[in-house]
Amino acid sequence: MKKNIVVLTGAGISAESGINTFRDADGLWEGHDVMEVASPQGFANNPELVLDFYNQRRRQLLSVFPNAAHHALVDLEENFDVTIITQNVDDLHERAGSSQIYHIHGELLKARCTYNEDIVLDWKKDLVLGDLSDTGHQLRPHIVWFGEQVPVLEKAISITSKADILIIIGTSMQVYPAAGLIHEVVAHMPIYFIDPKPSVNQNDFNNLKIIAESATVGVPTLVTTLLGTTT
Structure with a gap:
């Protein structure tokens, strides 16, 4: 049975495609x-x-177009069940080819x-x-505007709680309720945080690995590593 990977993405992954934050x-x-x-x-x-x-x-x-980070996440589906929970309102994950995507903040298109x-x-x-x-x-x-309910939040919490691995990409982890999802994983579950200026403290989580790189560098590197562990 394939392991479940949940990926939480923020503005940083789309910014490298040229989308203004x-x-x-x-x-x-x-x-x-x-x-x-x-x-x-x-x-x-x-x-x-x-x-x-x-x-x-x-x-x-x-x-604009999907970048190397978007495409690398598609490659993960070769050996893992991958669900993307994104704070972004763009469709770059869809255009790259990812198959399971939930938009916490809605969809621009x-x-x-x-x-x-x-x-x-x-x-x-x-x-x-x-x-x-x-x-x-x-x-x-x-x-989803400020003051409005987040329709997919309960689904996102449920998905995250079943993750075998959590990957967080390009988000400040300052905007709730999305930022709270990091606390939904079960204890000691591997968490990877990819951001050139990481806003979390590694000491806060005994299962956290920080990759202080841009999405287009850090995501393909991590994906290659993860795929190598299942071959």
Whole structure:
């Protein structure tokens, strides 16, 4: 039976494909207060601003491609059952070919109805006021905004608790609830943390190995090692 590997990915893995991380050094989201562009209140106050913000993100996403780290995670599926839990709203894991992906914060290439959140549509073009679902209500980005519930969180916790190995890539581990998933693995389970500026302390976990490299360097190296242990 194949071992289960759970991979938690953050902005660092997508940044190497050329995707801007939303949050600037001063805490603003590309010049905007986070509540202006990533909250239900912000959307209610200025829907055109919010739609334009995500339209720009969507256009950028469609111009970039998966990188070596995304592709290396696909290679892991040769010998492991791999589930990716990503904080990223892009589709780079899908385009690389990974088969099991859960998006904690939603998906940029989808839109959903503001009246019935179960109505979710694939969406690659600009989303503007007047784009309606079949119910006649405005569509919004299929993004989990601040103050909203995380629909896949319970599933993510369940998956992580069954992991044989946890790999964390390119995340500050500062944004909850995703950051809490590291505490869901069973005791003494191997944890690999790949980030050029790791934000966790190795002494906090007796089963943690830090790989202080970029995703495109650290992930292929770790994957080669893990695949070598199963041959």
